[in-house]
Amino acid sequence: MQKENYSIAIHGGAGTILRNEMTAEKELAYKEALTAAILAGENILKQRGTALDAVEAAIISLENNPLFNAGKGAVFTHDETHEMDASIMRGDNLMAGAVAGIKNIKNPIQLSRKVMENSEHVMLCGEGAATFAKKMGFEFTPDSYFYTEQRHAQWQNAVAENKIALDHNIKTDEKKFGTVGAVALDMHGNLAAGTSTGGMTNKQFGRVGDSPIIGAGTYANNAQCAISCTGHGEFFIKAVVAYDVFCLMEYKQLSLEEACRIVVKEKLVKIGGEGGLIAVDKFGNISLCFNSDGMYRASVAMHQELLVAIYKD
């Protein structure tokens, strides 16, 4: 019989995160935030709670922290609002829930769980998702809650650049993907994964990235592993990243580490897809894999010390 175990990993986004652009104060704030989030999840696992609850708790902690581009601190859309996406999946029965383009929901990950548990659907979008949220008794949080000075300044820069660039596509802030996510294995042997994001600064046209797409940004299956991605979403969708990691393990018997390395450091690099992912397999092995300069990340397991890291080396 397998030794009793639990594991949890989280990310707070990947991208161009350089040591020389970071202050000691800012670095400390990120590390504190990551530590708080992973401990919120670990605390549940320690008490024999479920991977699903641990994933949700860790993501709520990250959503509530303005440092990350999810929940409070979500970036501004072109129309100066906040549109968020989230998804969650459990590995025991492959149930999943996702929301895209939702506004004024404090914790999108909670809404995605409600979709999974209280609707017959997997994915709800826009106005319709809001109607469902109302029906489920969710409070609508005012715009002011989501406002942060830093995100507003980023948005103003992006809008200004857009004007100068005469409608060319925005590049600002593309190089930092602040999506958050969590994956966990609980003591009952169940896996779960979740992802939550505010999307891209100044985004238009109801753009949906990989975060709410089961198979692309999020996937969990007790047969092998649980995965949550962060990066340039369009590439992650086309590469079906999360499910590809699963398939390399399931069909080619690769280890978690090898599967993640091939997908992130070979296949994604080849098509120009910057970003990374966190993953945990059914044995509790953890992979924190990215091809960008950094990824806000943390992990801990029953038999493994807490790791909190930002940069590549």
Place this chain on the structure above:
Amino acid sequence: MQKENYSIAIHGGAGTILRNEMTAEKELAYKEALTAAILAGENILKQRGTALDAVEAAIISLENNPLFNAGKGAVFTHDETHEMDASIMRGDNLMAGAVAGIKNIKNPIQLSRKVMENSEHVMLCGEGAATFAKKMGFEFTPDSYFYTEQRHAQWQNAVAENKIALDHNIKTDEKKFGTVGAVALDMHGNLAAGTSTGGMTNKQFGRVGDSPIIGAGTYANNAQCAISCTGHGEFFIKAVVAYDVFCLMEYKQLSLEEACRIVVKEKLVKIGGEGGLIAVDKFGNISLCFNSDGMYRASVAMHQELLVAIYKD
């Protein structure tokens, strides 16, 4: 060198399609519609046109025909409107485009292609997708165009049942999934896939099914195959159906036929996911695979006669 070849397959939905519920007249109408659509696609391939153009032409033909649940003939949502989803993908460079929850667009597949070719994004949703369509010069087709007596009657039944069932989830028409799709291999050796749908009758909450999800409802990759699905979308999302077929070929060296059989007749059946798919591989082999009573389908290839079929046996 490989012998010059082209192949194309289409579907007009799968589900409970029983011989004893069909009139000779209706059957003829469906067969005529399927024949017109596949010949529209084949005509392009014959003239050395691209798989992408052939897939688009075949789907436009199906969208324009009120018999199928896509474009004209799309089912009514809970709010008595039409919300449609579509996606398209090319196998040579993995470019993809998708739209979800769009209204008043005559041919959603054309809009998904515009997203692929004229935006940096893969997936656009709701109002934002409409703004993009406007910018691209799409005409907005009035609601009256999408109205068909049969769909309106289905909607009225669904609403009536809903009232009686006191808000329980709707079951009406769930057993027929009228999504349309096409897959093709062209003489240049390129693959493409596309899918278009009006979703579920009386659907609420901005529900998004598998049709606009790359990896679930649609996938194309010259390395192996192109796939378009139709069925109970929630199961197809959780099973990442289209990409799973690809992975079984890519990682386990299964044939197209064997990969489709395992996914549709074993894995989907196991989780209760009713429906089917059409697929073509890089050699031009075609699979029309479903686990329901019927699937509206047709196929033709350079070295293979036209097949037009509806039932299981």
